[in-house]
Amino acid sequence: MINPASRTKSIELSLIRKMFEVTNPNAINLGIGEPDFDVPENIKNAMKRSIDENDTHYTPNKGYIELREEISKKFKKENDINTNPDDIIVTVGASEGLYMCTQAFVEKGDEVLLPNPSFLSYESCIKLADGNIVPVDCKMENEFKLKAEDVQEKISNKTKAIILNSPSNPTGAVMEKEDIKAIADLSIDENFLIISDEIYEKIIYGKKNYSPAKYSDNVITLNGFSKTYAMTGLRIGYLATTNENYTEQLLKIHQYNIACANTTAQRGAYEALTGPQDEVEKMVFEFQKRRDLIIRRLNEMEYETVNAEGAFYVFPKIEDEDFVMKAADAGVITVPGIAFGTNGKNHVRMSYANSYENIEKAMNILEERVVNG
Numbered sequence: 001m002i003n004p005a006s007r008t009k010s011i012e013l014s015l016i017r018k019m020f021e022v023t024n025p026n027a028i029n030l031g032i033g034e035p036d037f038d039v040p041e042n043i044k045n046a047m048k049r050s051i052d053e054n055d056t057h058y059t060p061n062k063g064y065i066e067l068r069e070e071i072s073k074k075f076k077k078e079n080d081i082n083t084n085p086d087d088i089i090v091t092v093g094a095s096e097g098l099y100m101c102t103q104a105f106v107e108k109g110d111e112v113l114l115p116n117p118s119f120l121s122y123e124s125c126i127k128l129a130d131g132n133i134v135p136v137d138c139k140m141e142n143e144f145k146l147k148a149e150d151v152q153e154k155i156s157n158k159t160k161a162i163i164l165n166s167p168s169n170p171t172g173a174v175m176e177k178e179d180i181k182a183i184a185d186l187s188i189d190e191n192f193l194i195i196s197d198e199i200y201e202k203i204i205y206g207k208k209n210y211s212p213a214k215y216s217d218n219v220i221t222l223n224g225f226s227k228t229y230a231m232t233g234l235r236i237g238y239l240a241t242t243n244e245n246y247t248e249q250l251l252k253i254h255q256y257n258i259a260c261a262n263t264t265a266q267r268g269a270y271e272a273l274t275g276p277q278d279e280v281e282k283m284v285f286e287f288q289k290r291r292d293l294i295i296r297r298l299n300e301m302e303y304e305t306v307n308a309e310g311a312f313y314v315f316p317k318i319e320d321e322d323f324v325m326k327a328a329d330a331g332v333i334t335v336p337g338i339a340f341g342t343n344g345k346n347h348v349r350m351s352y353a354n355s356y357e358n359i360e361k362a363m364n365i366l367e368e369r370v371v372n373g
Contacts, residue, residue, distance in 0.1 A: 011124050028362040030350040031333035033169060033312065035230040039268070040279040043229060046271035050264045059260045061251060063090025063238070067266050070273045071238050079211040081221070083240045087247045089254055090261045090269070094199045094224040094237040096254070098125050101161075101195045101220050101239070104249040106131040110160035115146045117315070117340035117347070119169045119197075131160070137343050143306045144171035144315065148182035155186065161193040164212065167200040170340045170349040171315040172291075172308025174207045184215035194219040199237070202228040202280060204310040205288045217242045220250070225265075227311075228280055229272045236265040287312050290352040290359055297363035298350075301371050312353045319346045323370065330369040332362045 050056070062068060068085035075081040091097040098121060106112060106129035114122055116135035126133050134154050138144040151162065162183065166175040187194050194212050196219055201209040213219040224237025241247050294314055298305045303316040315337060320326070324336045337344030352359055 007128055007130060010127050027328065027331045027333050028354065028358050028365070029333045030352070030354060030359070030362055031335050033227075033351050033353055034232050035227060035283065035312070035353050036355055037230040037279075037283050039230055039234075040272075040275075042275045043231070043268045043271050046275075047264045047268040050267035055267065056263050059090075059263055059266060061255050061260055062086070062088065063261055064266050064270070067270045067273075068238075070270060071240065074273055075213075075221075075240060079209075079214060079221075081211055081213045081240070081242070083242060084244075087242065087244055088238055088240045089247065089250060090266060091224070091237045091239060091254065092258055092261050093226060093235040094197060094222045094239075095121060096235075096258060097220075097222040097224075097237055097239040098122065098163075098195070098197065099128075100250050100253040100257075101193075101222070102126055102129040102131065103253045104246075105193055106160055109158065111156060111158040112160060113151060113154050113162035114341075115163070115165065115168070116342060117144075117170055117337060117344035118163065118165060120339050122163050122165075123341070132158070134159070135341060135343070136162075138168075138171065138173065139343075140304075140306060140317065143309075144168065144173040145175050146173075146179060146183075148179045148186070151183055152186060155190050155192070159190065159192045161195055162187075163195045163197065165197040165200075166209065167204055167308075167310025168313075169200065169311055170313050170335075170337070170344070171306065172311045172313045173306070174204060174209070174309040177208075177210045180210040180212050181215050184212040184219070187212070187216045187218040192218065195222065196220070197222045199224050199227050200311040203284055203287055203312060205284075205291065207309045209310075213240070213242060220246060225269050225272050228283075230283070231265070231268065231272070234262065234265040234268060236261055236269045238269075286356070287352065290354075290356055293356060294350065294352045294359055294363065297360075297367070301363075301367055312351055314350050314352065315344070315347050316350070317346055318348045323348060326370045326373075327366060330365050330373070332365050 102125040108130040305316040337347030
């Protein structure tokens with residue numbers, strides 16, 4: 001028996017995935033954050049053409065230049081960020097981008113500020129880089145929105161980076177512009193890096209997403225196509241910096257780990273950016289309907305629930321420690337909030353990336369068999 005590297009010992013397998021192992025396959029899944037929509041036809045056709053034309057060889061390490069040019073245009077038009085295609089790297093999903101950032105910039109003893117609660121991959125990536133996590137509580141009374149004054153209190157001379165995620169997984173919180181700008185200003189004054197995960201930026205209801213890279217050069221912006229275009233399994237994302245020195249370090253991790261992102265998925269991503277956006281608008285409209293349904297039903301069951309403004313998650317306060325297992329036994333998969341940080345205790349994450357009909361059924365099951373059972 002060969003002992004594993006010590007850096008893996010503090011890492012747990014995903015509690016989200018574990019939930020699927022304890023439930024029957026016919027359960028209604030409110031656990032996974034994956035849109036139930038299909039990839040839009042124009043994107044499918046672009047990928048089919050790519051294969052038919054034998055466009056299946058290596059691309060440049062950073063990705064096709066024409067795709068990076070379109071990403072750069074997108075940043076300028078939608079985020080007011082001036083980027084150079086040479087400072088954009090096409091990645092194997094936003095997940096690879098996150099791993100690249102922590103491996104390239106975080107080392108033993110560095111502190112990384114992390115919203116609490118936040119997506120569980122952030123903690124694991126920091127630990128794999130031997131960094132130290134400094135949680136910053138996102139309070140329910142603030143609708144789980146990260147506040148700049150709470151961040152400022154946690155900054156020390158060991159602070160290397162902060163990870164932002166707005167709209168948020170697991171809470172659906174959308175940060176306010178003044179907090180984004182204030183944290184960006186702090187990154188300049190205190191000289192730390194912002195890793196801004198904006199994968200849910202298009203899935204937003206009545207609000208606007210603000211990118212910290214508009215206000216600071218100490219930012220790496222992560223994004224991708226999985227959530228907006230229902231391209232989860234195609235594993236295609238991107239990151240961008242406004243500092244060529246940052247890009248070079250990130251490229252080292254990407255180059256020796258991945259080489260380049262999937263050729264066919266890159267062609268699909270190009271079509272996603274340049275083609276019609278009608279399907280995206282339809283998806284967001286449907287997500288908002290589902291959000292309204294799940295929040296209304298949870299509140300009717302007297303589970304206090306913040307009116308999530310983005311992504312496709314709600315994070316109700318549920319103090320019954322056995323709720324998740326009771327729900328699973330009844331046929332509804334959810335995820336315990338503690339999986340996303342200590343501030344997730346007494347909460348449960350539910351994804352509404354499932355059909356309206358299934359969400360309605362799931363709420364009926366919870367009401368009849370868990371709340372009143």
